[in-house]
Each structure stands twice: as C-alpha cells, then as structure tokens.
Amino acid sequence: MPVKTVLEAVRDAMREEMRRDSNVFILGEDIGARGGVFLATDGFVEEFGETRIIDTPLAESSIAGIALGASMHGMRPIAEIEFGDFIWPTINQIVGEAAKVRYGTEGKLNAPLVIRAPHGGGVRGGLYHSQSVEAFFSHVPGLKVITPSTPYDAKGLLKSAIRDNDPVVFLEHKRTYRLVRGEVPDEEYTIPIGKADVKRQGDDISVITYGLMVHHCLEAASILENDGVSVEVLDLRTVRPIDEKSVLETAKKTGKVLIVHEDNKSLGIGAEVAAIISESAFEYLDGPITRLAGPEVPAMPFSPPLEEMFMVNTEKILQAIQQLAGY
C-alpha cells in the first residue's frame, strides 16, 4: 500500500472529489498559483482552472460567506482558511448562519460546505500560527468537527465531509502534515463521520485523544507495554459529534480514563468526554477521569523552550498514564 503524508492524503481527497463531482470547488488565500500555503492544492489550478480554484482576498469572513451562499445553492464548496488562527472572522458565517441553515429552513435548504483549516502548534508558529480552535466549533449544534490524526483517516474523513450535507469544520493538525506518514490505499474509501477508532487495544487504562496527540499517546503506550501497563488508545477522529458508544466502551473496559489534548483544559473536548463517561459509565470507573491538556495560557509561546513546555508530549503523557494506572 502506498505510504503518504497527511498533506498528500488531504490533497488526494480533494482532487478525487473534484474529479468526481463538478459542484465541488475550493476557495481560499494563495490556493491558486501558489498551491496553498502548505501546498495542499498544489497543481489544482492547472487541472481544475480558476473557476474551481478561487484565490480570494485576505478576508476570511468573505471566504466563509461566499462558501455558505454557494452551498445553499447546490454547490459543495471547500473553504480553506489558511490557518486556524485566522478563522475568527468566520464565526458569524459558520456559527451564526451555516450551522442553522437546515434547522432554520425546516430542511428546505442545506449548507454542504467544508471549512478546512490547519490548526495546532508545536511548529514554531508562535501566537498566530499555533492555535487550537476545535472546542469553539464543537460547542455548536448543527456543525460537525473533524480532527484526523493519520493520512488514512484524513483522506477518508475529508471525502465524507465533502459529501456531507451539513457544514463540516475540518481541522488538520499542521504538525502532522508532513511529519505523519502512513499507508493509504489507492482504492476508493470513505470513513464515517462521528466514529472513533481504537488505534491500540489495551486492558489497564484508556487514553482518549485526537489529532497529533494520537501519535504521542501511541508512543507512550508502546513504551509502557514493557512495564506491563496495557494501554488502549481511542482516537475520537470526530470531536463533534463525539462517538459516545466507543467512549463508553473503552471506559467500561478499562475503568480508567486519561483524556489528552493539546488544546487548553478548561471547557475543552476533554471536559465533554469526561462528562459523558461520568453520566453513563460511573459504576465502571476505577479511578478519577483525568485530563492532560495544554496550559491555561493565552497563546503558544514562540520561544522554543517555552513552546516545548507548552506542548503536551510523549513524556508528559507517559507520566500521566503511569500515575493513573497506579491509582
């Protein structure tokens, strides 16, 4: 099976969907001749032309607004927000409008748009290129929020997102873009939205996570295997809606749950996962549901040592697992 990076998987997914469905088009900053700031649309304008690969001005609110309008008229736009950090001007279009289209029109209209944005830190991006934005959008009924961790998942989920009839916020962790590679089949496949994936089976403790952190958790799990701690790693993949069934299954199986995310802890995805478990699997718990997450600090620092300190990494996960496993 061919080995690809997350970036290549994203690129393949969009190219295949654009070839399959002429209603799919992409708009965003520098996506045309430049091929996108991360080269996600490299070669696209040559293949699909400027009417389907639309370079926009530096105005995220209009990128999202145009995408929303087009989607309500039968198109399937992919709006690329260059960095998740710049997504805030789109809040009105995405949260205030797109999320409510189907509900507000009693199903007469749909908003089948995808908002793609690279997010996350650990890339020397400093304050304006490192933000985690998933928790904000995950709060909103009417939106779906996807945070893939592997090339295989990224491709399968992005295809599902493009074909979905509701607005989907698709957050690609930029550290995974070129640093994570994995097998992606040539054959056509999709992955259902809202389905978590057990990336590693274990008995003693469950680690529930998503995005880049999946890889750090898997690394910690394989190190701990030598110490006799059997760690199950559940990759949420979709953070809205959360796959409650899979979350409860793993919680009941091991009785101990550590939730790991790069985003800061308060009111994050981990809080929701913890509440789901507490509500429906309380009797199975053998220790406190524990969260390991980013610090309550306004932004990721630019200084390398401080960034290192800010990021959740394998070593921190390792210690958190050991603590909870020993509880």
Added chain:
Amino acid sequence: MKIELPQVGESVTEGVIGKWLKNIGDNVEKFDPLVEVVTDKVNMELPSPVTGTLKEIMVPEGETVPMGAIIAEIEVEGDQDIEEQPDQRTEQTESPSTDIPVGKIGELLKDVSPVGPTGSGGPLNKTNELISSTTEKPVEPQQTTSKRQIYSPAVLRLSEKHQVDLNNIKGTGINGRVTRKDVQNYLQSSILPDNLTVNSTHDESLGEITSEPNGDEQRIPITPIRKIIAANMVKSATLIPQAWGQTEVDVTNLVARRNTLKESFKEREGITLTYLPFVIKAVSESLKEIPLMNSSWGNDSIILKKRIHISIAIAAPDGLVVPVIKDADTLSISGLAKRLNELITKTREGNLAMEDVQGGTFTVNNTGALGTTSSVPLVNYPQAGILTTEAIIKRPVIIDDAIAIRSMMNICLSFDHRIMDGQEATGFNMSVRKKLESISSNTPVY
C-alpha cells in the same frame, strides 16, 4: 563546524540540495551564500553561519536530505571545540526513512523540527532541564491520604456482584487502594469449586470447540454457574493426579438405626433424618485418624488442615453447588442433619452466602441418591479427597459361611496421589467402613 540543513518553511521535513555556491577550500564569510536549498515550500540560499574554510561537502547537488542533516563542514579558525561537540541529531537523520512499514496508523517522524510560517524558527534545541522540571509535576489524581479505604465505583460494583469482602483483598493501588484489577485477580485466584463467584474472563482454560453452526446442532449459552463448574472441573482434572478406590460397606445396622429414629426425629426436629449425617460423622472421625486426607498440595509442602470442614455436593436448579458444613467433627448426628437441611434449603432457594460455600477441606457426595452403585468423582480442588456414597442395595452376602440378606453400599474415594498413596487412601476407606458398620441401636443422635 558541521553545517546542518536548517529548518526552512513550516512543517517541511526535507529539502533538495541545489547548487553549491562555494567550493571545497574556499574561504567563507559569515552570511555568505553557501548553497541553494529547494523545498516544496521555499527555495532559498543558505547563508554560512560562520566565517572559515569550506572543508567538506557531504551532500552532492540534487540529493534530498531531511532537515537537520549535516550537509557540509566549515573549518573555523581557532575554534576546535565546536567541531568536537557531539551532535546527537547527526545519528538520527536517518529516522525519516521511508523503508520502514508504517501501517495505516502511520508514524510521527522524530527529530525533525518544523518551523513557523516565516521560516525563522531555528533548530530545535532540546532543553532537557526545562522539560524535566515541568514533567516532574505531572497531573496528580486525588490521593487518598486518610487511612479509610475509598473504593471506586468499579470495585464496589464487582465486589457486590461477586459478594467479595474487600477487606480480604490487598490493594496495590496508590496508598494501598484496592483497584479493580486487584478484585479481578482475587476473583480469579479464588475460583474454587466451593465458590460461587463468576468471572467471565476466566474461561480461557475451558477449552473450545469451534465449528461452524449447522442445522444439526443447537447452541446453548453457558450459564455463569456452568462456567464455574467447568473451570473447576478442568482445574481438578488437569492439576491433580487422581487415583480411585472403592469399598463395600454393610450398612444394615445403619439402615435399622435410621428406621427406628425416623418418625420420632421428624416429629421432634421437623426435618427428615437421612443417612448422610451418619456418613459425614464417620468421615469427620476418619479424617482425624488420617490427617493427610484433610490437606492440600502446596508444591513445596503438604498443608494439613486442622479444622474439618466438609463440602457437600448438592444439585441446585442450575447446576452443582458445594456448600460447606464447618467444623463437622464437632457436631452431633442431629446437628449435622440440621445444618445439612439449612444448606439444602438455601441451595434450593438460591440463598447461599459466600461463607456457606467457602473453606471446605474434604467433600462428600451422595451420588447413590441418583441410583448409582459406583462412581469416579473428581477431587474438589484444592482438597485432597472426595468420597461418594452409593445406592444402598439389599444383597445376599456370605457371613460365617451362611448366606444373609444385607443392605450393602459402596463408598468410592478419589484422592490426590501427590499427597498420599493407596495405603493411606485405602486406610481411610476402611476407617469409614468400620465406623459405619459399627453403628448400632445405641449410636447417639444428640
């Protein structure tokens, strides 16, 4: 000084070496363009970080190398130290190899440090002090500092389900907390035949017949109690090398004694007097004479049990259970009858408590009630022996060269051959026989 391919562009892992702008032996000024580097994000001229002489070019033009790879060496005058500095990353530049199979989950490339979108991040300097100072204070689950045990919901649920006294379990968790795993381990280790616990994870040892279901078969789901019985039988059959012996007992006097007592006993005590209390009494006394029969195999020693607790096999609605008469040797025939009746009632009603089924040291099974005249029981692990009493049958027997009609009963004994040999085992059977045959119209019931 070794020159690394610097981090150019965000989330770029490798670059192609373009044209070298200096030749080996050239003098290089700091910031002089040294080499062209091409990535899928930027094309740039790499400036020399130092002043010196270009000593060696490690990567020829057109070759792709990962970020951080050593591409050249510049000799810096009067600064030998820099050259000597070990660079950990030199060895690790191989890591983003594409040869290793990565699977669908993929791999996270290591020791490749991407930089910010402006490309100005600089190399990744691992500041170990900082990392360790932060990781020394990991997330701490609330610690139970008080001596009072706090049980998690999972532990309470398990203990309730299996009727386990948590005080008996040694906790391995933080501050000696009893963890779910501790309870599971306890349940597994205490799955004995005289134990009602259910542990669904313990059935690996049961063996498995796998076949495709077809119309000629019906699959009956295994009940929890069936699972326990199965596990116990496997334990007995696989862990204990068992031998067997049968002895014929003349119980004519026992039958007579019981017949004379039957009516009055029922009237006085309200329960039926069966033969079993007499047998239990005889067995208890014989166990005192042959203590090896009241023991367990302990690998490096034989564990003699000082107290005599007789397990009684009773057919319950959904399978066999083996409740225990504690200190059977201290009870009279009447006491044994009452205790037996209690246990049978509890069994039939499904009200057996944990203490009712624990601690047996020898088992008596009245298989004769079912009509058998001989049976080969499996020892109730980890006990040393099990005795069955078979059906009482009137038969012509030769006594003093005369034929008499006597009530005859076989007793069958299976025993752990590691603990004792035929001599002791047969001695036990003989002892039981002697006691049963010496019952007379004077044998006390109280």
